[in-house]
Amino acid sequence: MVPPGQQVVCQLELNIEPSMLAEVRQTVRDIANRHGAVDDQPDALVLAVDEAFQNIIRHAYRDVVPGRVDFSAWIDDHDLWIRIRDYAAPVDLAKIRPRPLDDVRPGGLGTHLIRTVMDEVAYGHADDGRGNVLTMRKRLG
Amino acid sequence: MASLSHRLEESGDGVVLIFDGEIDMSNSKDVRGVILGALEKTASLSVDLSGVSYMDSSGIANLIEGFQRARSAKKSFKVSDVSDSVRMVLKIARLEAILLA
Numbered sequence: 001m002v003p004p005g006q007q008v009v010c011q012l013e014l015n016i017e018p019s020m021l022a023e024v025r026q027t028v029r030d031i032a033n034r035h036g037a038v039d040d041q042p043d044a045l046v047l048a049v050d051e052a053f054q055n056i057i058r059h060a061y062r063d064v065v066p067g068r069v070d071f072s073a074w075i076d077d078h079d080l081w082i083r084i085r086d087y088a089a090p091v092d093l094a095k096i097r098p099r100p101l102d103d104v105r106p107g108g109l110g111t112h113l114i115r116t117v118m119d120e121v122a123y124g125h126a127d128d129g130r131g132n133v134l135t136m137r138k139r140l141g
Numbered sequence: 142m143a144s145l146s147h148r149l150e151e152s153g154d155g156v157v158l159i160f161d162g163e164i165d166m167s168n169s170k171d172v173r174g175v176i177l178g179a180l181e182k183t184a185s186l187s188v189d190l191s192g193v194s195y196m197d198s199s200g201i202a203n204l205i206e207g208f209q210r211a212r213s214a215k216k217s218f219k220v221s222d223v224s225d226s227v228r229m230v231l232k233i234a235r236l237e238a239i240l241l242a
Contacts, residue, residue: 018165018166018167019142019167021143021165021166021167022142022143022144022163022165022167025165025195040225040229043225043226043229044229046195047197047229047230050165050197051197051198054165054166054197054198054199057166058166101234101235104205104209104236104239105205105209106201106202106203106205106206106209109198109201109202109234110197110198112233112234113197113198113230113233113234116233117233
């Protein structure tokens with residue numbers, strides 16, 4: 001999961017469901033605070049990871065949870081990288097896109113929130129063909 | 142599970158719905174029920190989120206639904222106060238002007 005040579009700050013194997021999101025947020029906030037996040041950066045990272053987990057629960061596991069998720073975080077220079085992998089059926093990557101914000105209606109905001117608060121976001125499929133991988137980067141400090 | 146409580150207060154011609162805690166996917170269905178239930182009891186609902194330390198897109202969806210339900214019933218719906226964290230999310234979603242009083 002983590003590229004070789006990187007400073008790993010967290011690796012977790014989780015069986016994720018909505019009731020766990022508060023605990024996940026606290027974990028991310030602790031990581032952010034320990035590694036130089038300032039101002040609203042902890043809030044931004046917490047939001048991005050929460051929305052990513054929500055999307056996995058809703059769209060990858062289609063609300064049939066708990067579902068396995070691997071969470072990794074590592075530091076490269078002043079960049080905090082987060083990688084989240086699920087084991088659901090591969091999703092159509094072309095369908096992962098934010099809806100137009102002018103269309104004010106409930107739902108569909110998660111991807112927009114993630115892309116706005118993170119500096120780099122990439123969706124892909126797991127190399128072994130089982131599941132989906134989201135990799136995100138945020139510059140800290 | 143996210144911790145959340147709420148209470149209703151009369152205010153002039155309307156009602157203020159005050160939440161305290163966190164709003165996320167684990168309790169957003171409850172939040173939806175509380176908002177829509179409160180909206181049935183008044184022509185003017187104000188939602189106070191100053192005590193909400195975290196709200197994600199599922200909470201935003203609840204607010205948008207409340208706003209739309211109120212508009213179709215010709216009622217007033219607004220968010221009266223927010224924490225910095227909630228303001229950040231509403232700003233990114235470009236909903237400050239629509240929802241915030």
